[in-house]
Amino acid sequence: MKLTIERGALLRSLGHVQSVVERRNTIPILSNILIEGSKEALHMTATDMDLSIVERTPASIGQAGATTVPAHTLYDIVRKLPEGAQVEIDGASDAGQLGLRAGRARFSLATLPREDFPAVNVGDLPHRFHVPAEEMRALIDRTSFAISTEETRYYLNGIYLHAHTQGKAKALRAVATDGHRLARIELGLPSGAAEMPGVIVPRKAVAELRKLIEEIDGAVEVALSDTRISFAFADVLLTSKLIDGSFPDYHRVIPTGNDKLLTVDRKSFMEAVDLVATISSEKSRAVKLSLKEGHLTLSASSPENGTATEELEASYAGQPIEIGFNSRYLIDILRQIQGDNAEIALADAASPTLMKDPANGAALYVLMPMRV
Incomplete structure (x- = not known):
């Protein structure tokens, strides 16, 4: 196998396929990627036996062929080559070796036989859609x-x-x-x-x-x-x-009867949760929400750090309620809400809470409360 390929194109494809390869492998061939040169393209395949990727990259093929090379070693070499370099690959330079040349740099990489590489069998996939x-x-x-x-x-x-x-x-x-x-x-x-x-x-x-x-x-x-x-x-x-x-x-687990509706500015709420959670213990990451008409107070406390509170304006007309959440879980959901406001429907301090995005009715989130 002999081919020439531009360094940027090779690096981009290698970046994709090498990430499938586990860093530590008890089976040597799974540390390698299969590279095949044919029909004016370089085809690279990687697998961990559960997940596989095949990518085609245009290349100038001098001689068709195939072999396998260590994925992460090849990626690290190409990553360190100068931009715009033309990479020449020669799989026939020596038995069990792959030659790589770019400018004045020369490499000889150990290979394993193509026949040892697991067959990537997709099988019959009857359901198809875009x-x-x-x-x-x-x-x-x-x-x-x-x-x-x-x-x-x-x-x-x-x-x-x-x-x-x-x-x-x-x-x-x-x-x-x-x-x-x-x-x-x-x-x-x-x-x-x-x-x-x-x-x-x-x-x-x-x-x-x-x-x-x-x-x-x-x-x-x-x-x-x-x-x-x-x-x-x-x-x-x-x-x-x-x-x-x-x-x-x-x-x-998706609640249908939560009748206490809180509407709050998403960005301000997320920043307030993040701020008061600085005080909460690393293990629980707990923040407490105290709700009363038109008002939301966030608080957190821990024996080692002290206490914190912050107040926000909010739309709320239900009965007063106090409920605790894991701050990280709460922030993860708020990050996915696209609209300016977050809608939160509550039942009581022990029941699942429903969170919606007014800007995207197709998205729905449920968060379990925690004791604080």
């Missing part, structure tokens, strides 16, 4: 913060993606929860998604997808079965196994 990249970014941003990191509850370690029908209204819903908070957002149901099964997309796949579509303007093609999902856009194909588990019935 989601605009902008909507996919919003879907991920407004739900991924609530994904659980608790491995024992593995079925919460991803975003639950499913088609939802209520009367004549049809939507593609994304839901994530860690048991303390829940985020739900919906889009208009894309053509081809009506018969899709409900699937749980793993946290790592969600994170990689979000990075890859940061600057994409077109649509993302989503294809899935009961066990796998793929996302195709530009010259990238990202494929992942799905979490094999049942997502809990999230409808049961």
